[in-house]
Structure formats: structure tokens, C-alpha cells
Amino acid sequence: MPTFTSRRALLLGVPALVIVAGVASAAWMMRPPPSDLDLSLQRATDSGLYVARLAPETEPVSVGPMHSWTLTVEDRDGAPIEDARIMIGGGMPQHGHGLPTAPAVTEALGDGRFLIEGMKFNMPGWWEIDLSIDGPTGADTITFNLVL
Ligand SMILES: [Cu+2]
Structure with missing residues (x-):
């Protein structure tokens, strides 16, 4: 059944994407801020x-x-x-x-x-x-x- 297949693909695919994105962004998120940031308040x-x-x-x-x-x-x-x-x-x-x-x-x-x-x-x-x-x-x- 097409509905079942697509729902199943979604159910499996979404968590997999979230995991891949999470691993990829972990390194991305560790980047230091720009060194010339104006931190004055x-x-x-x-x-x-x-x-x-x-x-x-x-x-x-x-x-x-x-x-x-x-x-x-x-x-x-x-x-x-x-x-x-x-x-x-x-x-x-x-x-x-x-x-x-x-x-x-x-x-x-x-x-x-x-x-x-x-x-x-x-x-x-x-x-x-x-x-x-x-x-x-x-x-x-x-x-x-x-x-x-
Ligand atoms: Cu953040």
C-alpha cells in the first residue's frame, strides 16, 4: 500500500536524518566566534x-x-x-x-x-x-x- 510505504519511509527516514544532521552540526557548533566581535554592552x-x-x-x-x-x-x-x-x-x-x-x-x-x-x-x-x-x-x- 503506497500510503503505508511512504509513512514507513518517513518514520525511518526522519530519525536517520536527525542523527546525521546532529553529528554534522556538532563540529559546526564548536566553531569559535569571530575574533573581531564587538562585545561592548x-x-x-x-x-x-x-x-x-x-x-x-x-x-x-x-x-x-x-x-x-x-x-x-x-x-x-x-x-x-x-x-x-x-x-x-x-x-x-x-x-x-x-x-x-x-x-x-x-x-x-x-x-x-x-x-x-x-x-x-x-x-x-x-x-x-x-x-x-x-x-x-x-x-x-x-x-x-x-x-x-
Ligand atoms: Cu546554539
Whole structure:
């Protein structure tokens, strides 16, 4: 029966593919991050509208536990941004996957500080944290690098 055959091929083929991909990617995933990565956690956003500073709630940042960060946003003159729509994304560029959680700003703490909750890194290596900041002078983006 064609249906049975194709289902069986799928049932056998998918796990085999997963295993092959897993073995192949193990070496791939061990690659060191680029040596010229900017690991600074305070920088101007891509179009220069804001200066963003990221600080983890506890240092060093470790692989595993869910934790929070504080993001501080200032305009280019150093004035704190009190009201902005902030979206958080990211992932591991060398592994082709995103963040394992969906972190979000849950509170404006004042003085341009925003609480980011729900951050988690589930493996060692190079992580990117992508922020989009939509504030009073416009929308801008920035990507921070983190090596765990
Ligand atoms: Cu990864």
C-alpha cells in the first residue's frame, strides 16, 4: 500500500536524518566566534538615534537559568528616554537558531531604564541580542554580542 510505504519511509527516514544532521552540526557548533566581535554592552544604535546599555541582573551571565537584564536608553545628547516601544530578539548566528524564550520589557524603571524579563541562553557560544527601540525621535535597532 503506497500510503503505508511512504509513512514507513518517513518514520525511518526522519530519525536517520536527525542523527546525521546532529553529528554534522556538532563540529559546526564548536566553531569559535569571530575574533573581531564587538562585545561592548553599551553602544550607539545603528542609525545613531539612541545610546543603549545592557546590563545583566547578575554577572557572570551563565548558560541555563532564566534571568533579567536592565536596558538603559538615552538620546544622542544623553537624556534618558522614558517612553519607548522595545522589542527583543536574537539567537546564535553560527547555529541558525533564535532565543529559546521570548524575552520582553515588562516594566519602565525610570531614568531611561527598562526591565527585560525572560532571557535565557541554553548553550555556550556566540549569542546576538537584537533590540528594536521605537522612541520619541524614531525607530532604531542595535545588536549586542555575547559569548558564553
Ligand atoms: Cu546554539
